[in-house]
Amino acid sequence: MDASAESEGVDARRNALSADAEGSTRAEDGGGETETTVVSARDALANAIRDATLIARGGGAATNDANGDANDEMEDANEGREVYQGRLVSALVAAEHGAPTAALFVIVFVYLHCAALAFVAWLTYASRRMNAVTQACVSARDERKLSEVVTYASLVIGHVVVIWWLTPSGRRARQFFRTGAESPSFITSLLDVFVLDSSARFVFILSKLVVVALPLSTLQKLLRARGRASGATSPKVSTVKMPPARLYRRRASLLSMIEYASLMVRSLVPVSVWLAYFQRELPKVLASIITGLYLLTKSRGLVRSGSDFVKAVSAWLSLGSRSSANGEMATREDLMEAGDVCAICQEKCVDAIKLRCSHIFCDDCIGEWFDRQPSRGASGLSKTCPTCRAVVQSGVQRSYGNGASSLLPILF
Incomplete structure (x- = not known):
């Protein structure tokens, strides 16, 4: 905008000078009209200079306004950045001041619940380990060693026995969390749910290991019986020996159905624990309200897990029929x-x-x-x-x- 204003001013001055020169020439040639022509040229020059000055001032003002808006935006952005940095520094300072106190309470909590936390850590490790072992045995197919499968199945059984007969959580579970039996705290109830959830997971991992340990001949007899019972295959077709690849595909569908059954059962495990906790720790009216709300919110997950299990069962029963789930x-x-x-x-x-x-x-x-x-x-x-x-x-x-x-x- 400055360049255009300056160019217009230069053009105006140039036109004025041209007019002045023409006026001077006419004054020399025209004789009696010299004075009038000079005055007209001077007036034109003054008007041109005034117009050029106004144009230059207007361009400069517009440029200053644009620069001012840009500066205001930069200042606002800098102020916002400074406010954010200030809040972040304040939060870090507060965390630094509160970290020692929080660490002390964490140490006290770990000291009071060290045995429970150690048991939780062990169950977590055992679950991950058994899950990895089960996947390895499934992927090995006919190369899996039966002795290893039996060994891991024995370890899983040992964990279930320890949980149900040698832990307080198992003892409370055997008593169906009756109100008059014990009064565990919220942390204890949370531990009970975790332990029982791990126990249910171990039971279904054991079921998977049993399926993996079955020889192909036994698995084929099981699949034939399932096909005849569901009507998916005719008696003549059910006597045909399946290739190993198809047997393993049918076994994969069975393992998937077992896992969805596990998810459905494990969704039911926390219900009895928390219902007993509400009835024990809350007044009757409030306990009834909280119980109803809990069952209402829990029912959605139960319906979803039950629907997934039904789909898995349908997929298992439809194998070998003319309608395939794959297309x-x-x-x-x-x-x-x-x-x-x-x-x-x-x-x-x-x-x-x-x-x-x-x-x-x-x-x-x-x-x-x-x-x-x-x-x-x-x-x-x-x-x-x-x-x-x-x-x-x-x-x-x-x-x-x-x-x-x-x-x-x-x-x-």
Whole structure:
């Protein structure tokens, strides 16, 4: 804006000088009109200088206004930054002053509950260790050693026995947390919930180890009995020997169903503990209100876990039927059009499944692909085609077919 104002002023001065020069020339040539022409030239020059000055002043004022607005914004930003830094410094100073006192209370809490905290730490380690062992045994398939499975199962049984018969939490659980039995505090009730939740997890880990320890022949007999009972397979088809890959796929579905049963049961474990605590520690009217609100909020999680378990059971029962959870059963025309070679195993399709994107795979191959997909970075719980990466199913239920257990404790 300054440059344009200056250029306009220069043009005005130049025009004025040109007019002055013309006036002087005419004065020399014109004789009697000299004085009048000189006066006109001087007036034009004065007007041009005045206009140029006004234009320059206006441009400078606009520039000053713009610079002033920018400076105000910078000052506001600096003030906001200084206020934030001041609050942060105050919070850090307060934390520094309060840290020693908080550390003292933490030391006192650890001293008073050192045995309980040590037991919690051990149960956490044991749960993680048994979960890793179970997954290793499942992934080993026919290479797993039966002696190792039996050893770990014995350790799990030992933990359950210790919890139920040698701990105060187990003793209170055997008494069904009756009001007149004991009066544990909130921290003690929280410990009871954690211990009983770990105990329930160990019981279902033991169930998974039993399934893993079954030989293939026994597992196939179990699957045949399930197929005949559910009507998924005919008696003639149920006598056909399954290939090992299909048996392991059926076992993965069974392990997933066991884990969803575990989540449903573990969701029920805290209810009795907290209901007894409310009835024991609160007045009758307030206890009734809190109990109703607790059951109302808890029922949502119970319904969700129960629904997940029903879906897992349905998936287990639907295995081997003509309706697969992985997609539509491919027809002979589909196989003739797309080819009967599975893109995963590079062999002839067995129980060919047609996805939404029209690609065809073996039912066992695509099922194993879907089970491993979350660990491969699939977004959420969506199923994608291994060939074109198109989303063929979304919002599907998570699979625990690898033998994994949920290690997050359910405390409320």
